[in-house]
Amino acid sequence: MAGMIEVSPTGLFLENLLFTLAVAGYLAATAGYLIFLFGKKSLGPSASRLLHLDFSLHSAFLVTRTVNVRRVPFVGHFEFGNMFIWACVFVYLWTERRQKDKYYAVGAFVTSLVVLYIVYLTLVPKIFTRVTISRAHTLLPPVLQSNWLKVHVSASVLGYAGFTLAFAVALMWLLKARLREKSAFARALPAFAVLEEYMYRASVFGFLFQTVMIITGAIWADTSWGRFWGWDPKEMWSLITWFVFAVYLHARFTRGWSGFRTVALVVAGWFAMLFTWVGVAWLLSGIHSFG
Amino acid sequence: MQRHGKEDTLRRILRFLSSMQLGIILLLLFAAISVFASLQEQKRAMDNIYRSFWFVGIMAFAALNLLLCSLRRVKPLARLALRPQKVQTIEAIKKMPFYRAVKLPPADLGDGGIAGAAAALQTLGYQVSVIEGPAGKNIFGEKGRSGYFGSLLTHFGLLVILLGAMVGSLTGFEHAGGGIAGDSFQVPEGNFTVRIDSVCMVQEPDPTVRPRVYSDLVITRDGWQIAAGTVAINEPLRFQGNTIYHKTFRYVSEIVIKNPATGEEIRKQVSEQDLLYVDGAGSYIHFLKFFPNFTMTEQGMPYSKNWLPENPVLAGILYNSAGQGERPVFLQLNKPEVISTAAGEIELTLTSFQHAAVFSVTRNLGRPLLLTGAAVLVLGLYLCFAVSPCRIYAARAKDKDVIHLGGSSYRGRLVLEDDLARIAAIITKQEVGA
Numbered sequence: 245m246a247g248m249i250e251v252s253p254t255g256l257f258l259e260n261l262l263f264t265l266a267v268a269g270y271l272a273a274t275a276g277y278l279i280f281l282f283g284k285k286s287l288g289p290s291a292s293r294l295l296h297l298d299f300s301l302h303s304a305f306l307v308t309r310t311v312n313v314r315r316v317p318f319v320g321h322f323e324f325g326n327m328f329i330w331a332c333v334f335v336y337l338w339t340e341r342r343q344k345d346k347y348y349a350v351g352a353f354v355t356s357l358v359v360l361y362i363v364y365l366t367l368v369p370k371i372f373t374r375v376t377i378s379r380a381h382t383l384l385p386p387v388l389q390s391n392w393l394k395v396h397v398s399a400s401v402l403g404y405a406g407f408t409l410a411f412a413v414a415l416m417w418l419l420k421a422r423l424r425e426k427s428a429f430a431r432a433l434p435a436f437a438v439l440e441e442y443m444y445r446a447s448v449f450g451f452l453f454q455t456v457m458i459i460t461g462a463i464w465a466d467t468s469w470g471r472f473w474g475w476d477p478k479e480m481w482s483l484i485t486w487f488v489f490a491v492y493l494h495a496r497f498t499r500g501w502s503g504f505r506t507v508a509l510v511v512a513g514w515f516a517m518l519f520t521w522v523g524v525a526w527l528l529s530g531i532h533s534f535g
Numbered sequence: 536m537q538r539h540g541k542e543d544t545l546r547r548i549l550r551f552l553s554s555m556q557l558g559i560i561l562l563l564l565f566a567a568i569s570v571f572a573s574l575q576e577q578k579r580a581m582d583n584i585y586r587s588f589w590f591v592g593i594m595a596f597a598a599l600n601l602l603l604c605s606l607r608r609v610k611p612l613a614r615l616a617l618r619p620q621k622v623q624t625i626e627a628i629k630k631m632p633f634y635r636a637v638k639l640p641p642a643d644l645g646d647g648g649i650a651g652a653a654a655a656l657q658t659l660g661y662q663v664s665v666i667e668g669p670a671g672k673n674i675f676g677e678k679g680r681s682g683y684f685g686s687l688l689t690h691f692g693l694l695v696i697l698l699g700a701m702v703g704s705l706t707g708f709e710h711a712g713g714g715i716a717g718d719s720f721q722v723p724e725g726n727f728t729v730r731i732d733s734v735c736m737v738q739e740p741d742p743t744v745r746p747r748v749y750s751d752l753v754i755t756r757d758g759w760q761i762a763a764g765t766v767a768i769n770e771p772l773r774f775q776g777n778t779i780y781h782k783t784f785r786y787v788s789e790i791v792i793k794n795p796a797t798g799e800e801i802r803k804q805v806s807e808q809d810l811l812y813v814d815g816a817g818s819y820i821h822f823l824k825f826f827p828n829f830t831m832t833e834q835g836m837p838y839s840k841n842w843l844p845e846n847p848v849l850a851g852i853l854y855n856s857a858g859q860g861e862r863p864v865f866l867q868l869n870k871p872e873v874i875s876t877a878a879g880e881i882e883l884t885l886t887s888f889q890h891a892a893v894f895s896v897t898r899n900l901g902r903p904l905l906l907t908g909a910a911v912l913v914l915g916l917y918l919c920f921a922v923s924p925c926r927i928y929a930a931r932a933k934d935k936d937v938i939h940l941g942g943s944s945y946r947g948r949l950v951l952e953d954d955l956a957r958i959a960a961i962i963t964k965q966e967v968g969a
């Protein structure tokens with residue numbers, strides 16, 4: 245096939261091994277955080293240590309992949325998905341540290357979302373023939389050989405990671421609201437005010453990087469396709485996501501919205517983000533459909 | 536009375552036009568229409584929505600809303616940011632959103648408490664003024680003043696981007712052109728001519744990857760050179776607001792048509808998708824594809840092994856004058872191919888091939904505005920979210936051993952709470968940090 249890279253058997257073995265280990269590790273860490281959430285409070289630090297370990301494994305996988313493809317692993321659904329998952333864990337672990345390990349409960353939701361993303365990358369293509377997520381080692385076509393690619397993709401994975409964290413916290417809010425204070429489980433979740441602040445900060449983080457992603461994407465499109473903006477579905481859906489989060493930030497900051505209405509906006513924003521990543525690729529066509 | 540009523544209505548309309556509610560409604564509307572448009576099956580249907588007057592109208596309306604809202608906020612924001620009331624009574628301090636009373640250690644009675652608070656504020660990066668108020672010395676500390684202007688800058692950046700897009704679409708054009716080395720083409724919209732001096736193909740290290748094509752161009756207007764440079768993928772040539780992009784490349788083949796009976800020869804240049812009439816009787820070849828390194832699959836499907844010109848073949852289909860396909864034709868370099876048509880036998884030879892570059896020439900005079908707007912937008916967002924404007928006041932009632940600390944913040948609740956705790960700790964000489 246055109247543009248394939250020959251990878252040494254050792255390189256390939258190492259890459260597959262590290263990927264499998266990282267996936268297994270994320271599953272284990274998710275289990276750890278969930279057990280913590282369901283009452284075994286002593287398990288928080290262990291789950292966190294496990295997640296740190298997986299994060300190193302996953303980083304090692306990305307390094308191996310970089311060596312194998314001889315470029316940044318930023319292209320196609322599989323590589324982008326891995327970068328994105330890595331960024332989610334990175335951003336979460338960073339907040340865990342900044343919050344001085346107070347909110348391990350958030351970890352249970354973030355890691356569950358990470359597992360969801362992994363399922364999308366690994367199992368979904370096996371079930372739906374329409375979805376093909378290739379793990380092939382491909383060379384970069386000239387149009388993608390640009391430094392803008394690096395800035396654009398780095399910004400987008402960080403943006404998506406911020407939104408994922410915000411969505412995880414939104415889910416906690418919804419669950420807590422649904423279960424009311426009677427249940428011990430709901431009481432174990434952080435207070436509403438804490439959750440809303442957390443959700444706000446994660447959204448702001450995502451919003452900043454989503455902005456950089458849209459701007460660098462437009463500048464790159466201008467240098468390679470001759471236009472800043474082509475109204476193609478991928479572009480439109482990133483803009484939609486951006487607008488939904490803009491509405492959320494305005495509503496919260498200027499109209500003093502809080503509670504369910506803001507949570508609903510974050511949930512809508514996450515779905516828009518997910519559609520930009522997954523839906524556009526399989527349901528809508530466009531220049532960006534390479535991933 | 537009548538006049539008043541009118542002014543009131545006008546003011547109400549203005550207030551609505553500059554309101555955040557309208558902004559939120561417009562943003563949601565914009566998002567909803569975009570969702571609908573992006574789900575259209577056909578690109579045409581989608582573009583029709585984005586180009587429709589009502590969609591553009593909504594954008595213009597949003598821009599107006601944003602402009603009015605920003606203008607209305609400039610003065611109050613400037614007053615808030617630049618003219619803080621520096622002296623506050625103890626009563627007022629007590630009513631601030633954040634308040635702490637700190638008991639001074641005995642050694643700091645006298646003026647020491649106030650001086651200590653000033654020093655503590657300075658340590659935390661506050662700009663401190665010590666003011667002699669009616670009830671003794673007051674301290675005013677402030678930091679992160681630029682943060683007040685974040686949202687204003689963000690909106691201003693957005694407006695500049697919208698303005699840039701408008702300028703671009705009103706003054707811009709898009710023109711397609713191209714050719715082989717030696718060709719020229721006119722760009723009437725820009726009143727200049729593009730001369731292609733050379734078109735050079737450079738293979739990638741892996742020849743299965745599409746190669747890069749570099750074209751040397753000279754741009755002239757009224758016979759004078761106004762720009763020159765090399766254009767390749769991701770490397771456009773820019774001059775005077777115009778940009779020339781490499782869009783794609785083609786193979787242009789030279790074919791000799793020879794009538795074996797008369798020995799008469801004609802030379803023709805063809806590229807993919809061209810029709811070539813080969814005899815006087817209306818037979819023609821529809822050229823479909825040029826294969827630089829021709830081969831066939833086991834099922835007989837032609838393909839190119841890679842982009843290296845090792846076995847160039849131009850492939851097409853011969854049609855008779857009635858438009859019926861007769862047979863495939865594969866022309867190999869310098870290997871004459873004899874075909875028979877209604878008019879008799881004809882010998883075709885692919886004698887050479889060249890690369891033609893296809894360019895898109897655009898003008899976008901809005902580019903500087905777009906880039907400036909984007910930079911301002913990012914700076915604005917940074918000021919909004921990374922800088923937290925905080926103000927802290929300190930005052931001490933005469934003969935009391937308590938210092939009152941009060942503060943207000945603009946979006947920086949956590950920062951302020953933290954700072955107040957640290958200042959209190961410094962004043963009372965506790966260990967800070969951990």
Ligand code: HEM
Nearest residue numbers: 490493494497498553554555558597600601604686689919
């Ligand atoms: C369409 C009309 C819009 C109106 C009328 C509007 C109005 C406002 C107002 C009144 C504020 C509060 C400013 C302050 O108190 O400092 C604000 C904040 C802000 N606006 Fe807008 N805005 C609009 C569109 C946008 C858009 C499209 C964006 C970018 C996506 C944006 C980004 C921001 C940001 C980042 C803030 C600060 C929010 C925060 O602190 O949480 N605005 N806007």
